[in-house]
Every structure is written in C-alpha cells, then in structure tokens.
Amino acid sequence: MFSSSQFDATSAFSGGGFMASQATQLNDSSLSPARSRETQGLVPVTVKQISEASHSGDEKPNFTINGVDVTNVTLIGMVYEKAERNTDVSFVLDDGTGRIKCRRWVNEAFDTKEMEEIRDGMYVRLYGHLKSFQGVKQVVAFSIRPVKNFDEISFHFIDCIHNHLRSRVTVEGTTTGHPPLTDSSLNTPVRNTSNGYQAPSSNPLYAQYSVDGLKDCDKLVLDYLNQHEDMSDERGVHVDELSRELKLPLDKIMLSLKTLGDDGLVYSTIDDNHYKKA
Amino acid sequence: MDMSNPAAFVNGELLPNYIGKRVRAVVQVLQSDGAVTIGKSTDDRQLTVRGLPQVPPMNYVEVTGIAENNQLINAEIWTDFGKKFDINSNNMLCRLANGEFKSLFL
Structure with a gap:
C-alpha cells in the first residue's frame, strides 16, 4: 500500500x-x-x-x-x-x-x-x-x-x-537504452545501491551483460535452488555447483545470490558458499 | 532566466567545434606580453588567447570568450586560477560536457 x-x-x-x-x-x-x-x-x-x-x-x-x-x-x-x-x-x-x-x-x-x-x-x-x-x-x-x-x-x-x-x-530502474559507461578513461563506477541488479560499470566483465541478463541469471539461480531443494541437505547448494551447473562465471553467481539474498529469496547456510532457498 | 549566451566547456581538441561561438577554456600560461597570451590547454594543446592582461607564467587561467579559430580565443572574461589546478578533471569534464551529457550544459 x-x-x-x-x-x-x-x-x-x-x-x-x-x-x-x-x-x-x-x-x-x-x-x-x-x-x-x-x-x-x-x-x-x-x-x-x-x-x-x-x-x-x-x-x-x-x-x-x-x-x-x-x-x-x-x-x-x-x-x-x-x-x-x-x-x-x-x-x-x-x-x-x-x-x-x-x-x-x-x-x-x-x-x-x-x-x-x-x-x-x-x-x-x-x-x-x-x-x-x-x-x-x-x-x-x-x-x-x-x-x-x-x-x-x-x-x-x-x-x-x-x-x-x-x-x-x-x-x-536501469541504465539500458543508454550506452554503458565504458569510457575507460573516465572510470566512473556508478552503482545504484538500492538496486542490486546494477553491476559496477567499471568492471569490463559486466559490461557485456545487460540488466535483463542479470535478471535471467537471478532466475536461473533461484530455479536451480528450487529444483534441488529436496535433494540437498541442510547445507544447501555450494556456489561452485551453481557456477558449474548453470555454466555461469562464479562472480556473476555471487552477484545474483547477493541480489536474491537482499530480496530475502535465498540465504546462506553453513558458510558464505552454501545457499538455500528461503 | 537567460539561456541565450552559454559558454561551452572546451579543451584544445573541442575548440574547433565552436568557432564563432562562446567558449570557456582553462589554459596554462606559457608566454604573455599583455596583448597575446600563449598557453597550453588542459589536453596539452597550444592555444592563443587575445585580450588577457599579463598573467604570471605557468598560472592557470580560465578564459571565456569567442572562439575565433582552431587555436585562438578572444577573451571577454578571465579568472586567474593560480598555480595549482587539476587539469585532468577539467579535461574530462570538457569531454563529458560535449558528449553524452551535453544536454545538461548546452
């Protein structure tokens, strides 16, 4: 409301x-x-x-x-x-x-x-x-x-x-539709702290992913955790497993997990490398 | 409000885009004889400024005036910025203010 x-x-x-x-x-x-x-x-x-x-x-x-x-x-x-x-x-x-x-x-x-x-x-x-x-x-x-x-x-x-x-x-909500801030000499990391989807633009790795791509990644991670909820024990799923199974770079997985964590959809279990669906 | 007479942020590279128009540029004075001042723009290009009083060499001066040609500004207003000035920030600002964020300035 x-x-x-x-x-x-x-x-x-x-x-x-x-x-x-x-x-x-x-x-x-x-x-x-x-x-x-x-x-x-x-x-x-x-x-x-x-x-x-x-x-x-x-x-x-x-x-x-x-x-x-x-x-x-x-x-x-x-x-x-x-x-x-x-x-x-x-x-x-x-x-x-x-x-x-x-x-x-x-x-x-x-x-x-x-x-x-x-x-x-x-x-x-x-x-x-x-x-x-x-x-x-x-x-x-x-x-x-x-x-x-x-x-x-x-x-x-x-x-x-x-x-x-x-x-x-x-x-x-996004910076799509505008050229990413990749004027390398400027190096202006613009980060919307209220929106976990926005990757630091100074990192060239993220420049190739659109905001939608990150959202997709969030969804993939969430879906995977969903599907493996029963199979995994209390410890949940290891981040390396997510990275391996989803064929996505680990830092992208971590970013998604942070976003999902901030939204209260997932949580870390025994350490920062194991996650479960909330 | 009067939006009729803006002065574009320029460095040496951008000056040719504004011939006949009002610009503002920071130059480091190399040589000054009271009539013509030779200086260096924040992107390290040589600029000539007319209409400046004698300024101590190596001082940074911001001039606002009409761009007469690729290298010459006729100064109307000037401010002595002294001996210490961050030319890189100014140079970046010139580029940003003429690029993606031009709408905030002109």
Whole structure:
C-alpha cells in the first residue's frame, strides 16, 4: 500500500506525459528503497537543468528534474548585476550554461557580512531554494561563498553529471537504452545501491551483460535452488555447483545470490558458499 | 532566466567545434606580453588567447570568450586560477560536457 508521501510523489509527476509512465513504472516496482531518492536533499544542478525543470503544483511548488523532486539546489557560477537593498541582495548567477536571477534575504549581520564579500565577476558557490515567482524561476539563496579552490568548479559540474546519472538510474530502474559507461578513461563506477541488479560499470566483465541478463541469471539461480531443494541437505547448494551447473562465471553467481539474498529469496547456510532457498 | 549566451566547456581538441561561438577554456600560461597570451590547454594543446592582461607564467587561467579559430580565443572574461589546478578533471569534464551529457550544459 502506498503511504501518503508516495502518493504525493506520484501526483507530482502528473504534469508531463512521459512522467506519468515513469510514475507507473515506479508504482509497479517492488524496489521501495528507490523511492527515498525521489525527493533529494541538496541537488547539484546547472542553470540549464533548472531552465528545463518542470514545475508542478500550485499549492506546494514542486520542481522536477529527471523525474526527481528538487527544492534545494547548489550551483557554481559568476555573480553579475549585484544590487543591494535594505532587505535583500539580488544578483544574476551565470554558470556558463545560462543565467538565473538570485536573491539573498538579509536579516542578520551575518547575512550582510557574507554578501559584502561577494562582488560582480566573482566565482561563487551558492546553496539555495528553487522558486518560481510570477512564472520566472529564481533561486532564493541561503548561502553564497566565494570559490577559493577552483577545482571546485570542475567538481561541481562533474557532480551535476553524477547526480543526473544517479537519478536516471533511480527513475528508470536501469541504465539500458543508454550506452554503458565504458569510457575507460573516465572510470566512473556508478552503482545504484538500492538496486542490486546494477553491476559496477567499471568492471569490463559486466559490461557485456545487460540488466535483463542479470535478471535471467537471478532466475536461473533461484530455479536451480528450487529444483534441488529436496535433494540437498541442510547445507544447501555450494556456489561452485551453481557456477558449474548453470555454466555461469562464479562472480556473476555471487552477484545474483547477493541480489536474491537482499530480496530475502535465498540465504546462506553453513558458510558464505552454501545457499538455500528461503 | 537567460539561456541565450552559454559558454561551452572546451579543451584544445573541442575548440574547433565552436568557432564563432562562446567558449570557456582553462589554459596554462606559457608566454604573455599583455596583448597575446600563449598557453597550453588542459589536453596539452597550444592555444592563443587575445585580450588577457599579463598573467604570471605557468598560472592557470580560465578564459571565456569567442572562439575565433582552431587555436585562438578572444577573451571577454578571465579568472586567474593560480598555480595549482587539476587539469585532468577539467579535461574530462570538457569531454563529458560535449558528449553524452551535453544536454545538461548546452
């Protein structure tokens, strides 16, 4: 059954056509841990991503990027058009992908002090809240700090890519349909911890198996354990036997057993090499 | 929001794809006379930048400006990144931002 938070998330998707189908897919999914990612904490984004974020819900403004609800964001860019007023400081942030209007409310001495440091043309790291005001997206910043180590700029944009990949895996459940991340020089192991099917992409052995292939492997292992339930004694079936009989590499067997174990379908018996069906 | 004037992340290899357009590149300054700066891109190619002030040699500078030809950028904005900068990460970022993840940037 759906909790109220899940229901909210589903209705938030109703704005766009393709979102609806994704929502359906999520409902079908039995992988409940994936849901926890639907509303993320602080999301690294580019201005371009914000410009494409869909806005849904009038009462509770929600932005979705990649099908994931986004409220708090972090950006890195250059400050322009800084204008100070009594109650707030407004400026435009240009991160090279686009420009977005930002505002920082100045309530306390600390806010004033932090904003005094910020000047036009300066690289800053901004943390803020994504808002829509009269149909125009803007960021209400709660922290703006000058970038001191410029590697942070590269890091931020790589972080945006990483987060994009992670939410894509969460929403779609798989990475099929996209080229596997096999740019060997990049070596970006993207692993969806909530979904045991996703193999570490940095391992070339797994690159040749599709996600479906892994699912098949899970099924084969489960079927074998099923069939040999009576014949095997308390100890269950040894992993080497599974590997030999199913003609599959041992690490693939182990991966399947881990997945099945996580799902509560199998369990290890006398040691980590013997398994039985639950 | 203004999405009309983005600057593409480029290294030396990608610069020719953006001639006449706005780019951003990190170069290590080799020689600088106040008018023309010769530097090295993060993928170790020689680039020329016009419009930079004198920058201490070997410093990394990020320039944003129009790509005039395969090797020349007319700088509009520049930021001195100092002597320490991870060129590999930047080079990778240029490749990612022009490849599979271009939609996040341009």
